[in-house]
C-alpha cells in the first residue's frame with residue numbers, strides 16, 4: 001500500500017492536467033526577458049498581490065534571499081523571528097551571501113513578534129550599530145494565520161521608524177483561504193512579498209517575489225548573481241499558472257483534512273494536538289513516547305517529521321480516506 005506522505009506539502013507530484021499545461025507552454029529565453037509564459041505569470045501574480053512587479057524564482061529561499069539583499073546593503077540589519085524560515089531554515093544566506101546582519105527576535109506562540117521587542121531592537125543612527133533597515137514577517141507561521149490587527153500594527157511601527165517590510169508568504173494562499181481575506185489584502189501592508197508555488201499549490205518548482213518596480217529590478221540582478229536566471233522557464237511558470245487557476249480554492253480541503261486528522265487524535269494519553277488553522281498539524285508527545293515513533297509510523301505507512309513534536313502536513317496528494325487511515329495508524333502507534 002502506498003504510504004501516506006505527510007512530511008510536507010512540497011511532496012506533491014504534478015497532476016496530469018498540470019503536466020499537460022507544462023507540455024503545452026509557449027517558451028522563450030527568460031534571461032532575455034522573452035519567455036511569454038514567465039512574463040504572463042509575473043504580470044498575473046503581481047496583480048493578484050497588488051504590487052507593481054514580480055519576478056519568478058526557482059525557490060522560496062531564493063525569493064527571500066533576493067528580497068533581503070535588494071532591501072539591505074552590506075552591514076545593514078533585518079529584524080526577524082527566531083523561528084522564521086528566512087532566519088532559521090535558509091542556511092544563513094542573508095549573512096553569508098548578503099553580509100546582512102540578522103537581528104532575531106522571539107516569536108510568540110501565535111507567530112507574532114511583540115511590538116515592544118521590535119521597537120527596542122531598532123538601532124539608533126550611531127557608528128556602533130548596524131543600520132536597521134527591514135522588518136521581515138511570515139504568514140502563515142507554523143500553519144497559523146497572523147492576526148490582521150497585529151500585521152497592521154507591526155508594519156505601521158516599521159514604517160514610522162523608516163524600515164522597509166517584507167513578508168515571507170510561502171503559504172500566503174493558505175492564509176487567504178483559511179481567513180477568507182484575499183491574498184492581495186494580506187499582502188497590502190508589506191512593501192514586498194514572496195510566495196511559493198511548490199507548497200500547497202502543488203507546482204513542482206517555483207516561487208515569486210513581488211514589489212515595487214525599482215525593487216524588482218534590483219532583485220533581478222541579485223537573482224542572476226545567485227544563479228537563478230533560468231532560460232525556458234515557461235515550462236515551470238505554466239505549472240504555477242495552472243496552480244493559480246486550479247489549486248487555490250481547494251486548499252480548503254487540505255485545511256479540512258488537517259482538522260479531521262487533529263480531531264481524530266484527541267484524547268490519547270501523552271499526546272497533545274491543537275486544532276490547526278490551515279494544513280499543518282503539530283502533535284506534542286510525552287517524552288517517553290517520542291523515541292522511534294517516526295520510524296514506527298513509517299513502517300505502518302504514515303510518513304511525518306519531528307521527534308517530541310511531530311509535524312504532519314496535508315496537501316493535494318492526500319485524500320479524506322487517507323486521513324481516516326492515518327488516524328487509525330496514529331491512534332495505534334503513537
Ligand SMILES: *Cc1c(COP(=O)(O)O)cnc(C)c1O
Nearest residue numbers: 059060061062085138168170196
Ligand atoms: C518552504 C518555505 C520557504 C521556501 O522554501 P523553498 O524550499 O526554498 O521553496 C520559505 N518560507 C517558508 C515559511 C517556507 O515554508
